[in-house]
Amino acid sequence: MTAPTPPTPPFRDPRLPFAKRVDDLMSRLTLDEKTGFLHQFGPAVERLGIAAFRTGQEALHGVAWMGPATVFPQAVGIGATWNEDLVRRVGEAVSREARAMRARDDRVGLNVWSPTVNLLRHPLWGRNEEGYSEDPRLTSAIATAYTRGLRGEHPTYWRTAPVLKHWLAHNNETDRDTSSASVRPRVLNEYDLRAFRETVQAGAVAGVMPAYNLVNGRPNHVSPYLNRQLRAWTEDDLLVCSDAGAPSNLVDSEHYFDTHEEATAAALRAGVDSFTDHGTDSSRIVARVRGALDQGLLTEADVDAAVRRQLSVRFRLGEFDPEHDPHAVTAETAAAGFDTPEHRALALETAEQAVVLLKNDGVLPLAPGARVAVVGLLADECKLDWYSGTLIHRSTPLEGLYERFGAERVSFAEGVDRVRLKTAAGTFLHVLPSDDSPGDARGTEGALDPALLAGRTDLPPLTTDATGTELALVDWGEGVLTLRAPDGRYLSVAEDGYLRASADQPGGWVVQETFRLEPHGNGHLLRHTGTGRHVHVAADGVKVAASGPSVETSSAPSVEATSEHEAPEVFELVVTERGEDAVTRVAAEADVVVVVAGNDPHINGRETEDRTTLRLPDHQERLLRAARAANPSTVLTLVSAYPYAVDAEVLPAVLWTAHGGQAAGTALARVLAGDVSPAGRLPQTWYADDADLPDLLDYDVIGGRQTYLYFEGTPLFPFGHGLSYASFSYADLATRVAGGEVSVSFTVTNTGAVTADEVVQLYARAEAPSVPRPRRELLAHRRITLPPGATARLAFELPLSAFAFWDVAHDRWRLEPGPYALLAGASSEDVRLSATVTLDGEPAAPRPVRERGLAAVDFDDQSGTEIVDRTRATGDAVTPVAGGAGQLLYRDCDFGPGVTGVTVTVAGSEGTVEIALDGGPVLAVLSPDAPTPGPYDYVELGAALTAEGVHDLRIGLRGSLRLAHVGFSG
Structure with missing residues (x-):
């Protein structure tokens, strides 16, 4: 007799609404199983047939970190298209490739951490390349289009589940996990929240990722806005995924909580559903949640709320209905959604639409028979950034112009300085030959050889000999340089400490291909920036010191090292050719010169590192000056992740494009040739000088007169600018x-x-x-x-x-x-x-302060203050910056028929609150008799104050007091 088939559990029944199916599945999970789901790498539950699940797949401008994929322009370039239909199609292509790649590799996730909707408030932000615009409405429009493409159009099942980054007011890498953005209510609502709100309300967002920084003194990972604002904008279950390592930061770097159990509980209660911490090791997060449960800091209902939101996303992705999932891809059908002719054409179209013509005095488009000199450090480069996929195809500006105009009419000079490094013994650094040749670095389609990486140790280390090797030296600014062997490989330091010519490009979380030349005596020390250690010459090869930093640089001739066998080498820099000399030669023989300048996305302005200036690095300024001096018909083409301040008035033409992905060179050549009329528009203001910029950590766009919305100076190029043919x-x-x-x-x-x-x-x-x-x-x-x-x-x-x-x-x-x-x-x-x-609207009405009092944060204007957290969980207070003195202004306060007293709610060790009306004298001074026990232990102070009618209220704050509220009586 055949055993009866067990009934299908409701959570497997596709006829039921997702909410009921989630309810059923939740009822079957144990507390330990649910707790395990809270880490980024959630384990399988084999008894229920539930697979393991990982939140997070980077997909900012193509599927990243998972091997070859179509690489589209950087996000800021996508923003420069101002074209929602195009961006939606890019999102569709990326999500189709994610599905196709997952069919071949189950490490590829469908919960994609993209797009970044942080506003490009400050152009020195290292991650400028990741955002779309300084304007919240344009950002939201582009982000909404991208998420709709990522989601797909099926009413029930999603192709991928997009998560917006990074909540909230995140626009600096300097001290990014400890700095606090002081964001007044108007800026919060009109600016920072708006981009998130309008994108979420459009209905194609699965969740958000909180940022590393604090807002108003409170880490974003315990932000009350997650539940109070974000989840009020939609009826969908939104998944909140922490940023990597941020849960531990709450204790380790921010010191906001005393224990990890407290921190984890607070984040979970605030709305974080998935903890990205400690890589694939979930044990510590699980232990912290269990500890919090044992201590009564959490309830099972808190855990359930987070797990429910995770499961809601998994059901929408079709995980539990593979036979009904319209987006399902098998290994056999994966090729139909990956690196297709349509995707290649779309990458080119996007790169073309991202090009912005900033200035043109008639030199563009290039004349059909023109002799073109292409020069510059990025002229023959197709740069990738931290969130790029691996190139399958590539085109550089030089390759694009060769293809468009013919190699016989295009000349080239990279403009690198050619140098030899001479040791104190009179020998020179030498790169030993290897079996790899320059042609081996890329396959027939331009795909990078994954073996040619910085960490490769099977290649011979550098040594020294009598003649040495001529190296290409590029100074990227701030004293940071790269050195490249004649075959195109960059000098890099592997884990064993030896220098090898082993990297196709600078890259990695810690870049191992950058160095600094530091004056020392009659020569230079060479410091490796990745380790901070100096280079020395050993018998078995050239390496960095085993520990470091090894020596203080100065003009003194003596050198002290960590050991007598690891003395830093003092090199003489022998220049065999200056880059500007090569540029001058080819520029003088051409009808027009195209100078390709910009940045390497892994150097001086990237995640973890803000820029310090808007100016081009001096090396590139020298090349530009040399080209102009040799040929006035010089076109500056900036290929960069962010704006620059350049001397545009002396140039006949200037273009800008973000790093444009696999089709960058072809697209640029087609625009220069006039095959395509440029129509990209600037998504952020280009300022003329560093002096026009606010402080990097000043998030008050209103008070600081920031972005095109409030800036009162003259920009180099304004927001929305772009010319046409x-x-x-x-x-x-x-x-x-x-x-x-x-x-x-x-x-x-x-x-x-x-x-x-x-x-x-x-x-x-x-x-x-x-x-x-x-x-x-x-x-x-x-x-x-x-x-x-x-x-x-x-x-x-x-x-x-x-x-x-x-x-x-x-x-x-x-x-x-x-x-x-x-x-x-x-x-x-x-x-x-x-x-x-x-x-018609609602006329202004005075503040009803007699009845409601004043929240301190609701000021109309301020000076010398910052907003801080009223408690660890909710609310705001205001305090003087660095314990100094500040002023707050509240306009049109209605005291009605009269008040006779004022109260202030304050916390802190010492200070005063001074009350004045209009421009008059101080009428009341309030100060605590003794320090409060802690910054969140508030006391109420009172004083006499007589006022009636409507007045401007001015409050002076001195010392370290936190002012939360002002009330009136009488």
């Missing part, structure tokens, strides 16, 4: 206010001679605001293609809420009545049409 006229602006919307329409005509794209931008400005408002604010945009002579009429429907601001007096959004300018044009500064509409 065509010209466009704007006409027939019409506006209408009705039905809770503002309707705007106008025509755009291509008045040029070539088919081209135009990026139409619509801005607004409050003409009579009662509070500081943006100089202009992007409300809508559209990228359109028009042939010569063609006209298109564009229409935009804007909700009245688009014109509202965050009213700190009443802690909510408010549309202020009055006139608003509508500005249509080609950039934030190139306005072609304007009109004024008058909107």
Whole structure:
């Protein structure tokens, strides 16, 4: 007799709603099993047939870290396209490749940690390449398009599950895990939250990842905004995945909690569902959760809430319904979704649309018969960044121009300095030959040989001989340099400490291919930046000292080392050719020179390292000057992850593109040749000088007059700027206010001679605001293609809420009545049409302070203060910066028929609170008699204060007091 088939458990029944299936599965899991799910690498539950699950797969501009994949332009380049339809198609391609790659390698995850929606507030941020724009609406539009592509269009099952990075107000690498962004309520709501909110509300987001930094004194991994704001924006279960190592940072570097059990419990209660910590080892996170449960810091219900959100994502990805999953891919069908002709064409199209023409005095497009000199350190490079996949195809600017114009009309000079390093013994550093040749570094399709990596130790170390090897030296700025052998391999230091020519490119979490030349006596010491140790010459090869740093550099001739056998070598730098000399030769013989300059994404401006200046490195400035001196027809092409301050006025043409992925060179050549009219637009302001920049840690875009929204200086190139080989006229602006919307329409005509794209931008400005408002604010945009002579009429429907601001007096959004300018044009500064509409709204009302008092953080203006956490769990307080003195201003406070007393809620060791009205004298001074037990132990102080009617309230803060609230009585 055949045994009866056991009934299908409800969680396996595809006819049931996901919520019921999750309920059923939760009821079958033990507490230990659920606790195991909280780590990034959740184990399998074999008794239920549940597979292991890993949160996290990097997919910022292609599937990363999992081998060969289609590599699209960097995210900031994707932002420069201003094209949501294109970006959605890129997201679709990336998600299809993720599915195809997973079919062949189950390490590839479907919970993708992308896109990054942090706003590009400060252009010196090392991770500028990861964001889309300094503007929250443009960022949200591009992010929404990308997540929709990643998610797919099926109403039930998702192709991949995107997680937005990095929550919240994260725009610095300097002290990134200990610094706090002071973010006033208006900036929080109008700027930093907006990009996340509008993307989440669009419905294609699976969750978010908190950032390493603190906001208002509280680590983002215990942010109350996760539950109070994020999860209020959608009815979907949103998964919150920690950043790598951040849970441990709560104790180890931030010292915010005393124990890891407290920290883990706080993060879980705040809304973190998956802990990315200690790599694949889940034991420590599991132990911390169990400890927190044992200590009563957590309940099983807290664990259940997190696991439920994880399972919700897994069900949406089709894990429990493989036979119904429309996105399922097998190993046999994987090729249909991977490195397809369509994906290659899309990579090229995206790279073309990302190119921004910043200036053109008529030298572009290049004349068909022109002799072109291509020069510069990036002219024959196709750079990858930390979040790139492995290239299957590649094209450099030089290769693209060879292909487009023919090698006989294109000359090349990289512009590196050719040097030999001479030892004190009179010998020179020598690179021994190996079996690898330059042609072996890449296959027929340009794929990088995975064996040619920095950690390779089977190649011979450097040695010394009488003639040595001529090395290519590039100074990338800040004194950081790379050295390259004649066959193209970079000098690198492996774990055994020996120098080898073993790297195809600088790269890795710790870059092992960078050095510093430090003056010492009559020569230089060579310090390896990855280890911080000096290079010395040993009998068995050239290596770095076994410990270090080994010596202080100075002009003194003596050298002390960690041991007598590891004395740092004092090298003489023998220059055999200066880079500018080679540039001068080829530039003088050409009709036009294309200087390709920019950055290496792994050096001086990357994750963990902010830039220190907007200027190009001196080496590249020298090459640019040499090219211009030899040939005035010099085109500067910047290939970079961020803006630069360059002397554009002396150049006839300037272009910018982010590192453009596998098709970068072909795309750039097609734009230079005029095959494609450029139509990329700047997604952030390009400032003219470092002096225009705010402090890196000043997150107050309103008070600091930051980004195009508030900047009052003259930018080098404004937000939204980009030129074309065509010209466009704007006409027939019409506006209408009705039905809770503002309707705007106008025509755009291509008045040029070539088919081209135009990026139409619509801005607004409050003409009579009662509070500081943006100089202009992007409300809508559209990228359109028009042939010569063609006209298109564009229409935009804007909700009245688009014109509202965050009213700190009443802690909510408010549309202020009055006139608003509508500005249509080609950039934030190139306005072609304007009109004024008058909107009905809610008039300003005084603050009802007599009834409600004042939250200290709801100030209208301040100086010398910062926002800190009121408690570890929730709330804000205000304190003077560094224990000094600060001022707070609250406008139009209504004391009604009168008050007779004031109270302040404060914590801290010492200081005073001074109360004044309007511009008058101090009326009350309050100071605690003794320090409070801790920074979160508040006391209420009272004093007499007589006031009636409406006044501006001014509060002076001195010392280390935290002010949380001000109340009134009488």
